[in-house]
Amino acid sequence: MNGSGIAEVARWSTRDLPAPQRLDVWADVLTSAMIPLYVRTSNPREFEANMTVVACGPLTVVRQSGTPHTCGRGRSELARSGKRQYHLMMSLNNTYHVSHRNDLCLAPGDLVLVDSDLNCGIDLVRWYEFLNIGVPVEWLKRWIPDVGSLVGRRIPGNSNWGAALAAYLVQLLPDAVANAPVPHSVLADQVGALLALIAHEMSGQEPHSKPAERSLRDRVSDCLAQRCHEHGLTAEAVADSLGISVRTLHRALAGCQQTFADQLLDARMICALRMLESKIFSRMTVGEIGRRAGFADASHFTRVMRRRMGVTPQQLRMHRGTDSSDTAARNAAESDEDQ
Known part of the structure; x- marks a missing residue:
């Protein structure tokens, strides 16, 4: 992949797998594409999941969809993890529940920043369409010195800069990213700049409290x-x-x-x-x-x-x-x- 050329889009789906193998294979795919995660469902034979992944400069853009399930990171998954990274997550269609520093109920368009070094639980209770942006630690710190102030907090999709970031991320379809006419680093910098504005916007919500x-x-x-x-x-x-x-x-x-x-x-x-x-x-x-x-x-x-x-x-x-x-x-x- 070059700076503004065509990037390769990776695609996975459980659709053609035997039902008994789908959960285990999907967990392996998640580990390969992102980070180790457990995956659980009460209906394993009906489980279905799809994913497309593309690199966007320093970022990794992941689109997912599938049937309801729970996933997350506990002691075992943390022990099997490699380099620390952040993940910016957003649901595109349904409300879901996240436990990561706080217990959050997130509506479509709301965002949350997740730290791979911390426990996390995600409960997807309906067919979901999801966006997950993998963000390198050092790259994000260039934009937000105190990244921890955003981790595990709801970034409202209807706030001033939250709405702008949500609207921008919706356009980051893997195929559109792969064929973007501008350098992928420019696309990534828009995410960093908007997150910096969000961090400033949200700094007035709690850090100014005594x-x-x-x-x-x-x-x-x-x-x-x-x-x-x-x-x-x-x-x-x-x-x-x-x-x-x-x-x-x-x-x-x-x-x-x-x-x-x-x-x-x-x-x-x-x-x-x-x-x-x-x-x-x-x-x-x-x-x-x-x-x-x-x-x-x-x-x-x-x-x-x-x-x-x-x-x-x-x-x-x-x-x-x-x-x-x-x-x-x-x-x-x-x-x-x-x-």
Whole structure:
């Protein structure tokens, strides 16, 4: 490949593979094209995945699509990894869940920067179309000295520079990159420049908050993680348990660009997701799981889950294979009542 000539596009698909081999082969393909990742699904015989890869100067542009599954990096995958790198990820069609420093629910167009040196979990609950940009560490540091300030944070696709980057990345189709009339380094530099602008834009969201505010925010988060199951939990109750005034609590959260209501809803969602994904709770209906997580009722739980994840609690549970047959029947009846 030369600077502005035709680059080779690599293509993979599980379509022509025997069903029992698809997961293992796909995991090998991911390791070869990007980094070691585990791949899990409750329906291995229905698993399908496709990928195209092209080099764009220092970057690697990867487009993926396929059936729902979970993937990520744990201790084993980290141990088998080589050189550290960053990955800029964006869904093109559906909401998905990422656990990487933070628990994030990302809508199409939202971006997240992932560090290959850290644990990561990705939950794709519908047919997905995905963009993953491999970014060398040293190259990105030329644009953003403090890269860590972006890692694991949601970059909103509707923010000023987030929208600009999302719109640009959508155009980076592998075949278009391969035949670009300008040097690939120029295409890559547009990504770096936009990320630098995003880092500056987002620097006002938290780094300007005071250390005391961030410390108190973390104490509130810890308290909510323990008490989110309490129905009717109020800011007053949390402030009282922390030995501070309600005004101090709200001021600290506002300094971190957050609100008590959002923090509480996030805590309840995380609690509910953990139960939905655990076989320990497989015989519990989704309505009961919602109530145990602190939601007012099953309908509220379903609405919040659909808004944030793009699927209902029952659909997520069936995808993860943690719904027993008798519980599935009760869930179906419960769903009919909600409607």
